Amino acid sequence: xxxxxxxxxxxxxxxxxxxAATTPALATESEQELARQLTNPVAALISVPLQLNYNSNxxxxxxxxxWVLNLQPxxxxxxxxxxxxxxxxxxxxxxQSDIFPGAGSQSGIGDTVQSVFFSPKAxxxxxxxxxxxxxxxxxxxxxxxxxxxxxxxxxxxxxxxxQGQWTVGVLxxxxxxxxxxxxxxxxxxxxxxxxxxxxxxxxxxxTLQSESTYDWEGSDWQIPVRGVVSKVTRxxxxxxxxAGGVNYWVQSxxxxxxxxxxxxxxxxxxxx
Numbered sequence: 323x324x325x326x327x328x329x330x331x332x333x334x335x336x337x338x339x340x341x342a343a344t345t346p347a348l349a350t351e352s353e354q355e356l357a358r359q360l361t362n363p364v365a366a367l368i369s370v371p372l373q374l375n376y377n378s379n380x381x382x383x384x385x386x387x388x389w390v391l392n393l394q395p396x397x398x399x400x401x402x403x404x405x406x407x408x409x410x411x412x413x414x415x416x417x418q419s420d421i422f423p424g425a426g427s428q429s430g431i432g433d434t435v436q437s438v439f440f441s442p443k444a445x446x447x448x449x450x451x452x453x454x455x456x457x458x459x460x461x462x463x464x465x466x467x468x469x470x471x472x473x474x475x476x477x478x479x480x481x482x483x484x485q486g487q488w489t490v491g492v493l494x495x496x497x498x499x500x501x502x503x504x505x506x507x508x509x510x511x512x513x514x515x516x517x518x519x520x521x522x523x524x525x526x527x528x529t530l531q532s533e534s535t536y537d538w539e540g541s542d543w544q545i546p547v548r549g550v551v552s553k554v555t556r557x558x559x560x561x562x563x564x565a566g567g568v569n570y571w572v573q574s575x576x577x578x579x580x581x582x583x584x585x586x587x588x589x590x591x592x593x594x
Contacts, residue, residue, distance in 0.1 A: 353561070354521070354525050356525070357525040357554040358489070360527065360589065360591075361519040363482075364441040364480055366400070367592075368397055368591075368592040368593075369563075370393075370396075371393075371394040371396070371589040371590075373391070374391050375391075376389050378581065379581045383423060386420040386421035386579075387420070388579070390416050390417075391414070391415040393413045393414075404442060404443055405443065406443055407439070410436075411436050412436075413434050414433070416431070417429045418468075421467070422577065428467050429465075433461055435497075437458075437495065438455040439454060439478065439480065440453060440455050449485065451481070451484065453479065453480050454477070454480075455477075456476070456477065457476050457477065457495040458474065461473060461502055471502050472502035472509050473500055473501040474499045474500065474509050476498055480493040482517075487520055488518070489521070490517070491517060492514065492515065492516045493515040495513045497510075498510055508539055511535055511537050511539075514536075518531070527565075528550075529549070529552070529567075542575040546572065549567050550565050550566070554591070562591055563588075564588055564589075566585070566586050566587075567584065569583045569585065
């Protein structure tokens with residue numbers, strides 16, 4: 323039977339506390355625009371998402387559960403009048419148990435994914451916003467069951483259109499391992515994230531997305547479908563977005579999660 327581990331509670335308390343501190347109000351024009359920018363992965367906006375994910379029914383006997391708090395700073399750099407460089411980092415902090423029989427529990431840092439996008443500052447004549455560059459996998463995991471022990475590299479890209487209150491696009495990458503522990507499995511994986519968002523004049527955003535991965539080594543898909551609702555607001559002088567959503571695993575591997583999961587995100591915003 324799944325169980326919630328006691329040392330995850332402080333994380334949840336901090337995030338829920340941030341939500342409780344928000345008060346409903348009409349969004350200012352800047353908050354509306356920030357909500358729209360957040361639907362664009364290569365927007366020139368400094369943001370620091372703290373994304374808490376929970377999944378259960380992990381492993382061959384469906385006994386495992388996993389909490390993952392992703393620290394995901396997004397930092398844009400202006401290269402010249404025409405181009406931006408966008409740095410997107412994902413550093414997971416993981417708490418998991420029973421992901422296979424006899425695995426026990428692990429807590430610590432997982433492997434880091436670092437993406438770098440070169441993106442034109444202006445959309446194309448047809449209204450497309452895009453970015454492309456390299457993605458790196460860094461074996462920063464603090465436990466044998468929290469790391470691949472592999473260094474990886476590959477291409478990443480994003481393309482989207484924003485028309486009125488709608489944003490539709492896709493982000494993708496592919497990572498091959500090129501170095502690391504020879505006894506560990508090689509990495510040859512494609513990640514695909516299609517997304518569709520609707521942003522209201524009151525800075526609410528409703529998003530439907532997937533974050534699917536295809537493992538070319540094992541010929542396996544992991545496909546979640548996720549719905550997320552978010553709101554840009556202000557707590558004191560700090561602009562932030564608060565989001566919550568649920569996902570269902572349409573397809574998973576023998577070692578992956580099944581059924582329902584949830585996500586809760588607080589994103590600190592630092593507009594220029």
